[in-house]
Amino acid sequence: MEKLLTLWQSTGLYHLEAGQALMMVVCVGLIYLAIRKGFEPLLLIPIGFGGLLANIPVANMAEGAGILHLFYEVGLPTSVFPLLIFMGVGAMTDFGPMLANPKTLLLGAAAQFGIFGTLLGALALAASGIPGMEFTLKEAASIAIIGGADGPTSIFVTSKLAPELLGPIAVAAYSYMALVPLIQPPIMRALTTPEERAIVMTQMRHVSQVEKIVFPLALCLLIGMLLPDAAPLIGMFAFGNLLRECGVVDRLADTSRNALINIVTIALGLTVGAKLSAEAFLQMKTLGILALGMVAFSGGTAAGIIMAKIMNRFSTTKINPLIGSAGVSAVPMAARVSNKLGLEANPQ
Numbered sequence: 001m002e003k004l005l006t007l008w009q010s011t012g013l014y015h016l017e018a019g020q021a022l023m024m025v026v027c028v029g030l031i032y033l034a035i036r037k038g039f040e041p042l043l044l045i046p047i048g049f050g051g052l053l054a055n056i057p058v059a060n061m062a063e064g065a066g067i068l069h070l071f072y073e074v075g076l077p078t079s080v081f082p083l084l085i086f087m088g089v090g091a092m093t094d095f096g097p098m099l100a101n102p103k104t105l106l107l108g109a110a111a112q113f114g115i116f117g118t119l120l121g122a123l124a125l126a127a128s129g130i131p132g133m134e135f136t137l138k139e140a141a142s143i144a145i146i147g148g149a150d151g152p153t154s155i156f157v158t159s160k161l162a163p164e165l166l167g168p169i170a171v172a173a174y175s176y177m178a179l180v181p182l183i184q185p186p187i188m189r190a191l192t193t194p195e196e197r198a199i200v201m202t203q204m205r206h207v208s209q210v211e212k213i214v215f216p217l218a219l220c221l222l223i224g225m226l227l228p229d230a231a232p233l234i235g236m237f238a239f240g241n242l243l244r245e246c247g248v249v250d251r252l253a254d255t256s257r258n259a260l261i262n263i264v265t266i267a268l269g270l271t272v273g274a275k276l277s278a279e280a281f282l283q284m285k286t287l288g289i290l291a292l293g294m295v296a297f298s299g300g301t302a303a304g305i306i307m308a309k310i311m312n313r314f315s316t317t318k319i320n321p322l323i324g325s326a327g328v329s330a331v332p333m334a335a336r337v338s339n340k341l342g343l344e345a346n347p348q
Helices: 002-009 018-036 041-054 067-075 080-092 096-100 102-110 113-128 137-148 151-161 163-178 180-191 209-226 228-246 250-274 284-313 321-327 333-345
Strands: none
Touching: 018 041, 018 163, 041 067, 041 163, 041 250, 067 080, 067 250, 080 151, 080 228, 080 250, 096 102, 096 209, 102 284, 102 321, 113 137, 113 284, 137 151, 137 163, 137 284, 151 163, 151 228, 163 180, 163 250, 163 284, 180 284, 180 321, 180 333, 209 228, 228 250, 284 321, 321 333
């Protein structure tokens, strides 16, 4: 009998706490959304499964020598994972439409409104004295960057400004990236009319290969000279884009946008999921970060759409306001959502 009792006390079931059970349900819900609803399975399945592993009692997979903790130490504080992902994203991105129609840059700029608005909101909360909402300026800036809906950027910025918040901010940023198909459409429909959503944009001029090659080189040098702190992130992005456009290293470009980014996405997803442990997640500050992140993301989406509507007032060449929501950096999810709602309004 004593041996049976000892055996029972060594199991995870004996040590399972209510918070861990709750987080397991949340993680299974994320996996369900990925498989059943198709909400960015490339992100939600690794994140959800990583969260399950992190909440198994006694296993300690997200601590010490646990595999999830090792992934975290290698990839997040060092910024290795976000930099490699940015290189892959650069290798995926075609800047032709933007170079042909440069005014669309204003849509991306407007979508950053959510970032600055949330920065002020986080500082206001800190000044209000609400327990658990004590944010410094650097912490508020790290929370606000969630509004860009870009996981790699959020991780990179937070690792520099507020590394103590890296876990919850990574979870928030990647959660909102994955849930773009759920969060953005109501905002987009509320701010546009059916006629606006049906606008067919005219084909822009052809962009030459020389322009596409010069662009990442100019981007890297310009950002590097003006904002050296951003050079690593933009540099890797520009490098990936140069691999794509130069036309002589197809193998490297293909590896960057396929095999390499897939490997890093698996490791990063599991790592982010590891931060869904009950003790790390079920805290007032973490929940506050999630709420502020939602405000930032929603504000950025709305600002991009409103900017497109304003531009249409002063331009003869109409822009479909739906693409304003793609001004947030949730690549390529936001663009797919814009395309989907546009096709619903006008199948042509």
